[in-house]
Amino acid sequence: MSADLSNIFSEELQSATDLNGLSQLRVKYLGKKGIITAELKALSALAAEERKAAGKRVNDLKSSVEAALDFKEASLKSDSLRSKLLSESIDISLPGKSSGFGRQHPLSRIMSEITDIFVRMGFSIEEGPEVELDRYNFELLNIPKDHPARDMQDTFYVSDEILLRTHTSPVQVRVMQRQKPPLRFIAPGRVYRCDADITHSPMFHQVEGLMVDKDITFSNLKAVLRTFVHQMFGADTAVRFRPSFFPFTEPSVEIDIGCFLCGQAGCRVCKSTGWLEVLGAGMVNPAVLENVGYDPDEYSGFAFGMGIERIAMLKYAIDDIRLFFDNDIKFLKQF
Numbered sequence: 001m002s003a004d005l006s007n008i009f010s011e012e013l014q015s016a017t018d019l020n021g022l023s024q025l026r027v028k029y030l031g032k033k034g035i036i037t038a039e040l041k042a043l044s045a046l047a048a049e050e051r052k053a054a055g056k057r058v059n060d061l062k063s064s065v066e067a068a069l070d071f072k073e074a075s076l077k078s079d080s081l082r083s084k085l086l087s088e089s090i091d092i093s094l095p096g097k098s099s100g101f102g103r104q105h106p107l108s109r110i111m112s113e114i115t116d117i118f119v120r121m122g123f124s125i126e127e128g129p130e131v132e133l134d135r136y137n138f139e140l141l142n143i144p145k146d147h148p149a150r151d152m153q154d155t156f157y158v159s160d161e162i163l164l165r166t167h168t169s170p171v172q173v174r175v176m177q178r179q180k181p182p183l184r185f186i187a188p189g190r191v192y193r194c195d196a197d198i199t200h201s202p203m204f205h206q207v208e209g210l211m212v213d214k215d216i217t218f219s220n221l222k223a224v225l226r227t228f229v230h231q232m233f234g235a236d237t238a239v240r241f242r243p244s245f246f247p248f249t250e251p252s253v254e255i256d257i258g259c260f261l262c263g264q265a266g267c268r269v270c271k272s273t274g275w276l277e278v279l280g281a282g283m284v285n286p287a288v289l290e291n292v293g294y295d296p297d298e299y300s301g302f303a304f305g306m307g308i309e310r311i312a313m314l315k316y317a318i319d320d321i322r323l324f325f326d327n328d329i330k331f332l333k334q335f
Contacts, residue, residue, distance in 0.1 A: 006061055013068055019076050026069050036062050106335045107205060107324055110312040111188060114207050117231045121224065123209060124185040128171035134161045136170035140291045141248040149247045154194035164192035167305060168208045169248065176292040181299050182213035198320045205308035212284065212301030221281055221302035225255055233257055238264065240275065249282025249303055261317065276314055279306035
């Protein structure tokens with residue numbers, strides 16, 4: 001019986017051409033209900049004098065079957081691996097796949113240009129929290145709770161006294177509280193306002209600057225900002241200072257540049273005026289100096305602020321602020 005079974009197994013083993021068929025053959029012969037397992041169970045019914053010889057034959061057959069199955073499994077696995085390696089071979093003579101290189105975001109580029117210009121003029125860089133106290137964002141900047149100027153900035157409030165800063169001016173207050181003049185620094189960073197359209201974003205970027213010392217005048221303000229405009233937009237750029245209002249500066253001005261898109265002839269971008277607004281500025285209000293412990297009779301200074309997105313839109317002739325945040329690869333590849 002064992003010899004016949006061995007021959008049958010050999011034929012079936014030869015017919016197994018894959019691992020799945022081999023697994024089924026292993027179960028057929030060695031499983032709980034397998035043929036050889038049944039032969040082993042049947043030994044208990046034999047007489048004692050027959051059981052020893054029969055048991056040896058069945059155990060030898062079992063060992064032979066296990067060894068043959070293991071050898072065939074190793075062979076099939078080796079063949080499968082060899083076939084897979086051949087089908088997945090790499091032709092190293094083929095040219096490699098090129099990968100795209102990242103580019104600096106246009107807002108990051110403009111931010112770097114602006115900070116570089118002011119650093120070259122001797123300004124340092126200061127930073128502050130984006131979640132700010134009402135006291136620093138408004139009150140110490142001469143904007144008390146009932147001041148109508150609060151309507152100029154639609155604010156995200158966390159609570160009555162905590163908000164997302166609407167400008168980076170609180171950084172100026174914090175620095176003035178911990179340092180005595182002379183001061184000369186810029187404060188770049190993210191700011192937040194409840195506003196969203198093609199020229200406004202709920203989150204945008206500003207750079208504000210402050211210079212405080214003895215005998216700082218409006219002439220110093222004009223010299224610094226003219227230098228900035230000419231380095232940012234070109235030495236031939238026309239500049240004008242137009243009266244304005246900010247509660248934390250007095251007097252206050254808006255700085256405009258000649259529209260470089262139409263050569264100041266008047267176009268849709270400059271609304272036919274020939275001028276483009278770029279930033280606001282003014283002499284620091286004496287009330288703000290008093291709020292931080294400075295003597296306005298001894299010290300004076302000027303402050304300015306600009307939106308990074310505004311500068312980028314003007315420099316790159318972009319008419320929709322949302323393009324900066326859409327992550328459109330075609331748009332970003334232009335820079």
